[in-house]
Amino acid sequence: MRLLNKVVVVTGATGGIGQAQCRLFAKERAKVVLADIDEQKGFKLANDISVAGGSALFVNLDVSSESDWDSLVKITIERFKKIDVLVNNAGIYRTESIQEENTADWDRLMSVNLKGAFLGTKAVVQSMRSNKVGSIINVSSTTALVGSWRGGAYGASKAALLSLTKHSSIQNAKYGIRVNAVVPGPIETEMISKNISDPEGRALSESRILLGRLGSPSEVAYAILYLASDDSRYVTGTELLVDGGLTAQ
């Protein structure tokens, strides 16, 4: 019951890592607000969690829309009275090299991966500050730390998230709000399914990981649970690697 009575908002809730979090947090007795653009999956997940005895509410949210954030905060406060935890988890992925990337897709990616977390933070902080408690977790990626032959926009957005995390932790510490990042390596979800669908690509990814395998969504969810719960009450401004040792070498 590590999240007993905590109200937790998870964006990108219906994706691989999002679903794993929502199910785990509900088991830990949180009231979970599932935020995503995928309404069908969102209502189904909320229903599954409720049927299993948890507390879940789906809210349709495009993280890049300020007015959607205003509505989410309003709905959440009306229903649950407060917001204790926000996980800025929604993200989109692109593998085009910098030279092949086009500006419209660059802008779209930045508006979801980076502006989404900026808007989310702004939206929830007011309520957290008045309660003098809160935990915000930004989901970055090891692509923030190391370059690659492919991609560029995605890694740049995730690196900027680490800076947003540090600034935000400094500016909110005196209000009792902690802000941290998790930094996953390759995790088996729809997002990277193309990269790992051919056995050669998969073997190459795995050969670079100290623990010799890709991560699972629940392994990231447990790291986020730690940062969301009071177990991490003395932890802020940090970057928690969940990468099987990928970046230790």
Ligand SMILES: NC(=O)c1ccc[n+]([C@@H]2O[C@H](COP(=O)([O-])OP(=O)(O)OC[C@H]3O[C@@H](n4cnc5c(N)ncnc54)[C@H](O)[C@@H]3O)[C@@H](O)[C@H]2O)c1
């Ligand atoms: N899978 C990996 O290998 C990996 C590695 C490192 C970091 N991450 C990060 O973890 C997070 C979750 O990724 P995942 O692997 O579960 O991906 P996923 O593709 O399974 O899920 C992404 C979710 O985000 C939602 N989403 C997309 N655009 C949105 C928007 N504008 N507003 C609200 N929701 C939106 C999608 O509907 C989907 O439910 C992402 O931030 C991703 O960048 C993933």
